[in-house]
Structure formats: structure tokens, C-alpha cells
Amino acid sequence: MQPMSMVLPGVVGFKLLGKLRDGVTATDLVLTVTQMLRKHGVVGKFVEFYGEGMGKLSLDDRATIANMSPDYGATMGFFPVDHLTLQYLQLTGRSDETIAMIESYLRTNKMFVDYNEPQIEKVYSSYLELKLEDVELCISGAKEVNNSRGAEHRDDEDDSVAKMKAAEEALEAKQKEHMPYALFSLKDRQGNSETES
Numbered sequence: 001m002q003p004m005s006m007v008l009p010g011v012v013g014f015k016l017l018g019k020l021r022d023g024v025t026a027t028d029l030v031l032t033v034t035q036m037l038r039k040h041g042v043v044g045k046f047v048e049f050y051g052e053g054m055g056k057l058s059l060d061d062r063a064t065i066a067n068m069s070p071d072y073g074a075t076m077g078f079f080p081v082d083h084l085t086l087q088y089l090q091l092t093g094r095s096d097e098t099i100a101m102i103e104s105y106l107r108t109n110k111m112f113v114d115y116n117e118p119q120i121e122k123v124y125s126s127y128l129e130l131k132l133e134d135v136e137l138c139i140s141g142a143k144e145v146n147n148s149r150g151a152e153h154r155d156d157e158d159d160s161v162a163k164m165k166a167a168e169e170a171l172e173a174k175q176k177e178h179m180p181y182a183l184f185s186l187k188d189r190q191g192n193s194e195t196e197s
Helices: 026-040 052-056 059-067 083-091 096-108 151-196
Strands: 011-017 046-050 076-078 126-131
Touching: 011 026, 011 052, 026 059, 026 126, 059 076, 059 083, 083 096
Parallel strands: 011 046, 011 126, 046 076
Antiparallel strands: none
16 A cells, blocks of 8 residues: 655634624634634634633624634634534434543543633644634625625715715606606607607
8 A cells, every 4th residue: 555645735824812792603703703814814724713702702703703614714613612513413413422432532632611710722724813802893795705895884875875866866856857858859840750650
């Protein structure tokens, strides 16, 4: 048998700190994370999310971020094995004995993350860091996550929409003013055509 060489993908370490402010949703977090990862360049790479901020993210929040990996271009986005992993196993019907065995194995092999204990800094190909309290409310088009914008820009966009509507209404009013003349001219031309024929 011949040995086979394989290029290992780069792994980007994405450190999350703190917790989200009230009113800020997982969607806002996902849009922020996606923008950062696209700017960093993660095509063909793995992204591992870590840091004490992980302990504040729900299972749903993590799933939302992981499911966006095609949008930020990574091969995959994944999270450490921690208490939420054990909760998921419980929710999906695993027995207490099985869960206890899995936790014991992971802890023995130093693969389980306990946020109450000091965290060991891991080595990654490159690093990114985000303080969750800095995440702003975002809006984004259905197709382009890159165009997500902070909530402070919403008023400007509302003003633009209002101006466009006002311009459309003014144009319609002008067209109505000239409409009778246009109809009269059309009838006039039709009458002339009939007379000539």
C-alpha cells in the first residue's frame, strides 16, 4: 500500500466574548459574524467558534450560525463540546448512562469545555474576535448578507423611501393634468384620419 498525502484545511479560531445585549437576536449576530468571516476570507477553511461567550449562546443560536457556513464560504462552522451538547443528547432521547459515558470520555481526553474552568488557548491558522455586546441590530436584503446595515441607518432609508413615494405621486399628478389634453388630441387625430379616408 502507498501512503496518500492530503492537504489539511486551515482552521480559523473565532473567539466570542461577553453576551448579546437585550433586543439583539441570533440573526443580528449571524449577519455580523458572516460579514467578518467574508472580509477575513474563509473559503475552503473550517471555522471553530470558542471563548467564554459561547456559554451564553443557546443551541438555536449556534445552529443558526453553523447553518450560515455556505454564506460565509467556509467548509463548515462548528462549536466545542460543552454542556449544551449534553443537553442536546438528552433532548434527542439518549439514556442517562450513555450521556454520562460520553461526558466522562470527553473530559478524560480534555475535549470537553467547561466555562467555569480556566480556558486553554488553542492554536489556529488565523484568529478573529467578537465582543457580543458590540453586535448591533441589523437589517439585510433577502439575497445579500453583505448589505446588512446597522439600525441607525434605518431612519435614512425610511426618508429615502418617503422621498421616492412623494416623487411618484408628483409624477402621477402631472400625468393626470395632461391626460385630458392627451385624450382630446388622440380623438382629434382619429377624427382626422376618418375624414381623410
